[in-house]
Amino acid sequence: MLRGIVRYCRFHNPWILYREPPFYRRPPYHEQPQSPLSLTGLRQRGFDGIITFAANEEQIKAFIPPGFPSVILPIEEKTPGYCSIVEKANTVGKVAAEHFLDRGFTRFAFCGYDHMFWSRIRQEGFVRRVAQAGYRVDVYESRGVPDPLTWETEQVSMADWLQGLPKSVGLMACNDDRAQQVVEAVKAAKIRVPEEIAILGVDDDDMICELTHPPLSSVALNFEEAGYEAAAQLDRQIARGRPSRKEIHLRPTHVHTRQSTDVLAVEDPVVARALRFIRGHAGDMLSVDDVVEAASTSRRLLERHFKDVVGASVYQEIQRARVERACRMLAETNWPLGEIAARCGFSNTVHFGVAFKRHMHQTPQQHRRRASQPNP
Known part of the structure; x- marks a missing residue:
């Protein structure tokens, strides 16, 4: 998240940042202090805004003045009325x-x-x-x-x-x-x-x-992008002179x-062999016949076992494993779609795009943007 905050500062008005190392905070976050925290008197000390963890609303009120520009990462309870970084439910x-x-x-x-x-x-x-x-x-x-x-x-x-x-x-x-x-x-x-x-x-x-x-x-x-959006929200609050109640959403990328x-909880030995082979060769130009050979069985028997245990065909599982591999590459690399398609066993980007949208209900480009762009 700090990386995202720094990235925002690099491309916008430069800020002078102060980070308080967590282990200097006494007492622990869950105990209400008898004396003021080290971050009290924010305005008097020349701060313009704050992005901070907070256990609960009581702690926020203890060291953030009313109306002071802030973005909260709540710990023990949600903090309605404040700009907060929270997960989308479920x-x-x-x-x-x-x-x-x-x-x-x-x-x-x-x-x-x-x-x-x-x-x-x-x-x-x-x-x-x-x-x-x-x-x-x-x-x-x-x-x-x-x-x-x-x-x-x-x-x-x-x-x-x-x-x-x-x-x-x-x-x-x-x-x-x-x-x-x-x-x-x-x-x-x-x-x-x-x-x-x-x-x-x-x-x-x-x-x-x-x-x-x-x-x-x-x-x-998406911690980095949430950090970027947190900095952007804080910047807007400082410029407008009023707080915000916007929620910044953390979401899973992959x-x-x-x-x-790295294990398969499948008791059927034929299906387990096939699944292990598919996962180990998801980046190859893999065919159903390759899986049948690796499982040492007939195609008809393997398909029947797959339907009973996995609930899908062998080909569907191959495609699912390829798309899962592609999701990681889209989130973690800047490789072009053609290279990702090839590294995930697709013959071209068209086949890749069709399979990806069928499984993920979005295009590869949409998945990459969602994993890398700030919250809308």
Whole structure:
């Protein structure tokens, strides 16, 4: 998000930016201070506006003067009446659920923070999409503020919960930090990742995801563009001399698949072999006959098994895997469509565009703009 703020400043009137490192803030965000925060007296100190985290409305009123230009990233509760950065309801959880459903999972779990509203929103989206598919979600009930557990204590209770989950299970954590804790608790419980529990985080923080073992899959969000829009909204408030109530929407762009969910929860060995081959060769000019040969069966038998287990034909699954690969490339690279089409096994951009729109209900160009442009 900071990268987006800096990008806005680079192309507009330059700002003098002050960033307060989070670890200098005392006491913790969830405790109401007895003395003023270090950011009180904003106008007296020469500040023109602020983009900040805030636990709740009470904390906002403690250090932001009425009418002061501000953009809030709320933590514990929504902050109506302020310009805020929030997620569109159900979108992140829906993407996470579909990531597991596409891999054949029928057992699901969620681990978040009960006292943080954004975590509850992600949980609701996940539970709703899983329920639409005819399944249920086991939810970890944590003890939060005002009676927080130390991680040493919570790790024990979380490990007990994880051991009691049915296997194999697809587990969504509310963010990458929580997912990293789940991985540590899984190790303490001697459970294999991803074979017994596949773990998916949110935010796609490269540092956390790559340092975690195994590397952590994560739902990527449009943080940079939200930061850009936050800076633009703050600039407008400063210029007009009045606050705004606009919501800036965080939204998922794609799932960055790493080892923690690189598994297929499919008991049918024929279908599992075929799916593994399709995922491993999604960038090739793959045909149904290639998949039949890799699965060591007949085309008729494979198609019947696919219909029963996956609910789609082999060709449809090939196209779906190609489009999923293309979504990542559209969001993460500036490659032209022709190159992406070739790298995803399409013979030309026309075939690529038709298949993409059939699966995503938008064109590749629209998907790229949505992943890279600020909120409208």
